[in-house]
Amino acid sequence: MLVRVVLHQARLLVPGLSLDEKGVAGGPRVAVLFASIDRLVAFLAAASQEGSFEDVLPSRDVAELVSPAGTRAAVVFADAAARLHADVLKSLATLVGGHAFTGASRHFVELRDASAPYGFDAKELSQAPTEHVFYHRTYTQGFDRARTLDLERLVLSLVPGLGRTADSRARLLLAQPGLGPVVTGYLARSGVRAEVASVELPDLGPRVLFRVEELPPRMTRLFAGLPGVESFVPDGEGFAIAEAHRHPVRLAALPRAPGRLVLVRADGPAIVVQDPTFVDLDALARVRLGAEARTGRALPPPDVLSLPLVLVPRTTPRRDVAACFVPKAELPLLRRVLYAKPTGRIAVLADGAFVVSGEGEGAAPLGTAFYRAGHGLFAPIGFDVAPQLSPEALDRALRLPPGTETFLMPDGTAVACAADDLVPVERALARGPAWAALAPAGLDWELDAPLGAPEDVEVRADDPGVFPLRGLDRP
Amino acid sequence: MTPADAIARRRELVVGLLLPLSRGGPAKLGRPLGRGGAEALAVLDAKPVDLDEQRFFHDRDRRAAALLPVDAAPLPSPDEWRLAAILHDLLQASNPRLGWAFGDRTGELLQSVAARLAEIPPPATLGELVGRHVTFVGVPRLVRFDVDVRYWIGERSYRGEAPPARLLAWPKLRRVQQSKSRIGAEGLCDHAGQSAGIAFRAALAELARRVPTVAPALGVDVDVRALGARGRRVFARAQALADSALGLAAPDPLR
Numbered sequence: 001m002l003v004r005v006v007l008h009q010a011r012l013l014v015p016g017l018s019l020d021e022k023g024v025a026g027g028p029r030v031a032v033l034f035a036s037i038d039r040l041v042a043f044l045a046a047a048s049q050e051g052s053f054e055d056v057l058p059s060r061d062v063a064e065l066v067s068p069a070g071t072r073a074a075v076v077f078a079d080a081a082a083r084l085h086a087d088v089l090k091s092l093a094t095l096v097g098g099h100a101f102t103g104a105s106r107h108f109v110e111l112r113d114a115s116a117p118y119g120f121d122a123k124e125l126s127q128a129p130t131e132h133v134f135y136h137r138t139y140t141q142g143f144d145r146a147r148t149l150d151l152e153r154l155v156l157s158l159v160p161g162l163g164r165t166a167d168s169r170a171r172l173l174l175a176q177p178g179l180g181p182v183v184t185g186y187l188a189r190s191g192v193r194a195e196v197a198s199v200e201l202p203d204l205g206p207r208v209l210f211r212v213e214e215l216p217p218r219m220t221r222l223f224a225g226l227p228g229v230e231s232f233v234p235d236g237e238g239f240a241i242a243e244a245h246r247h248p249v250r251l252a253a254l255p256r257a258p259g260r261l262v263l264v265r266a267d268g269p270a271i272v273v274q275d276p277t278f279v280d281l282d283a284l285a286r287v288r289l290g291a292e293a294r295t296g297r298a299l300p301p302p303d304v305l306s307l308p309l310v311l312v313p314r315t316t317p318r319r320d321v322a323a324c325f326v327p328k329a330e331l332p333l334l335r336r337v338l339y340a341k342p343t344g345r346i347a348v349l350a351d352g353a354f355v356v357s358g359e360g361e362g363a364a365p366l367g368t369a370f371y372r373a374g375h376g377l378f379a380p381i382g383f384d385v386a387p388q389l390s391p392e393a394l395d396r397a398l399r400l401p402p403g404t405e406t407f408l409m410p411d412g413t414a415v416a417c418a419a420d421d422l423v424p425v426e427r428a429l430a431r432g433p434a435w436a437a438l439a440p441a442g443l444d445w446e447l448d449a450p451l452g453a454p455e456d457v458e459v460r461a462d463d464p465g466v467f468p469l470r471g472l473d474r475p
Numbered sequence: 476m477t478p479a480d481a482i483a484r485r486r487e488l489v490v491g492l493l494l495p496l497s498r499g500g501p502a503k504l505g506r507p508l509g510r511g512g513a514e515a516l517a518v519l520d521a522k523p524v525d526l527d528e529q530r531f532f533h534d535r536d537r538r539a540a541a542l543l544p545v546d547a548a549p550l551p552s553p554d555e556w557r558l559a560a561i562l563h564d565l566l567q568a569s570n571p572r573l574g575w576a577f578g579d580r581t582g583e584l585l586q587s588v589a590a591r592l593a594e595i596p597p598p599a600t601l602g603e604l605v606g607r608h609v610t611f612v613g614v615p616r617l618v619r620f621d622v623d624v625r626y627w628i629g630e631r632s633y634r635g636e637a638p639p640a641r642l643l644a645w646p647k648l649r650r651v652q653q654s655k656s657r658i659g660a661e662g663l664c665d666h667a668g669q670s671a672g673i674a675f676r677a678a679l680a681e682l683a684r685r686v687p688t689v690a691p692a693l694g695v696d697v698d699v700r701a702l703g704a705r706g707r708r709v710f711a712r713a714q715a716l717a718d719s720a721l722g723l724a725a726p727d728p729l730r
Binding site for chain 2: 455456457458459460461462463464465468469471472473
């Protein structure tokens with residue numbers, strides 16, 4: 001059977017085995033032998049958790065073996081990249097009930113374990129005429145290769161089990177051809193960013209495939225239960241699995257194939273889609289919506305749907321006073337208040353004045369106080385606008401032209417004034433006295449003239465008048 | 476003199492004499508102001524009341540800015556108004572039309588001027604020095620143009636006035652000859668006799684001593700040591716600017 005390799009052992013019997021720098025015996029290949037296919041699947045599932053098969057099982061070769069007695073087994077051959085790597089494979093194999101061996105091509109001896117840290121060597125070589133011989137502590141068995149198994153096909157033939165909904169919100173939607181335009185319009189109207197491709201599937205016929213970057217949760221539930229649409233959760237690059245299902249093997253561990261998309265369905269075989277051509281959803285949706293817009297016409301909103309805009313009393317107080325309406329009788333008091341704090345804008349009407357305060361400023365504590373219910377809409381403090389709509393919707397409902405400030409009065413009426421009519425309080429308060437210019441034109445003209453070079457001052461003999469010296473030095 | 480009269484006389488003085496002193500051109504003299512008129516001007520508010528006075532004040536500001544770093548000249552002091560009235564009367568004393576057959580109006584007026592000048596001290600502050608300079612800077616440029624006309628049967632002299640056209644008619648036939656002469660400030664009163672001429676020069680020299688910056692141009696010696704260091708600096712700068720376009724050394728603040 002097997003003998004333990006000891007330290008500084010000079011030669012090994014099994015061909016292909018060699019000693020590394022630490023004296024551990026091993027071959028260039030590792031073989032993991034399973035008594036049945038389901039153990040192989042369990043091993044693959046466990047190995048896929050360690051990483052990509054390219055890393056865990058380099059140069060793998062999966063085969064079904066048959067012994068001279070007719071018993072069947074499954075084996076995975078792989079390169080032994082390092083002893084430590086071989087140890088990991090052995091632990092995984094032990095976990096699922098398999099046996100791990102090392103060797104070169106034909107003879108494989110059991111991998112080292114705690115009882116034989118330097119590995120094993122065969123006591124004598126088997127002369128069985130089989131393709132492979134496996135030397136174990138409890139048996140020596142020769143096998144012939146019955147067939148080579150395709151790892152990917154093997155994995156994709158597995159039926160997924162139920163799982164929880166994935167955290168990721170990316171989805172692939174496979175829709176029946178008749179549902180394609182409907183789903184396209186629905187996603188486009190909802191503002192969902194997606195790409196769409198038309199695919200031809202074996203055994204299924206034409207389908208419309210949607211690749212959604214981020215599907216809202218409500219749509220996730222919708223598409224999960226929508227007949228004619230299958231929802232898939234991407235699992236690794238090029239793989240997707242049915243919504244709320246999990247695959248025994250982590251699909252991301254499978255080797256990638258550019259341009260290929262594998263959809264693992266819940267109740268059927270996996271679908272391989274080669275090179276789907278995705279186009280942006282908006283491109284399709286825009287064309288379709290444009291065609292509808294040309295043939296349709298705008299209808300006024302039906303009265304049965306609209307609700308009158310009313311003010312309803314509010315129980316909780318608000319503090320965001322943004323404007324006030326001061327009746328005419330209180331305008332003198334308002335003037336005194338505004339002289340003390342001349343901020344905001346004011347519009348004086350026939351029966352009073354509206355004072356709109358600036359951002360973060362309180363309004364004058366007079367008259368009826370208002371808060372800003374919409375962009376250009378003010379509602380009285382103590383009332384709410386019903387129905388409760390967004391500011392944009394309120395502006396649209398009232399059909400307020402831009403630059404208009406509308407005040408909903410407590411009696412149900414509305415008063416609107418142009419925003420330009422609201423002048424800054426400072427400007428409205430100042431009223432200067434009447435004044436006249438002091439001949440500025442002539443003065444400027446004279447002052448602009450240069451003085452010029454020194455000139456003579458000519459004294460002329462003007463008439464001094466009659467009795468010019470009368471009262472000359474009289475104080 | 477009522478305040479309204481005083482304002483009117485001050486405007487006459489400013490427009491007729493002080494503004495020409497600043498800008499050049501013909502001066503227009505009025506009735507002598509005398510002591511009463513000068514005192515009436517001195518008590519008025521010194522601020523300008525109309526556009527012409529504003530021009531005069533602005534010229535003062537520009538000239539002051541040329542002398543030292545100030546935006547405005549000091550407003551005229553009462554003594555400055557008195558000096559202006561004295562200058563006006565002094566020039567009027569040289570008026571040939573002031574003469575009177577029954578007395579010596581020129582001498583009487585010159586006596587009045589001399590007496591009033593003696594009451595005015597030299598500038599005591601830098602502000603007064605600058606203020607008087609910018610007001611009386613044109614005094615050295617006072618001139619009068621006299622015309623002597625000789626014709627076939629006689630000759631006439633016209634001082635500060637143009638000869639009548641009839642006297643110049645038919646110049647060849649009547650052999651009319653004109654002789655124009657330019658009389659400087661010192662000789663304005665020489666025609667009135669030697670004593671009047673001396674008295675005029677003396678009064679002008681006294682006036683120049685009250686306005687030290689113009690004294691050198693009038694040939695009058697002044698004691699610059701009494702001006703102080705800053706005063707001497709202003710004096711020197713005024714002399715440096717005397718022959719230039721006064722006031723142009725500083726930029727016009729209103730341009």
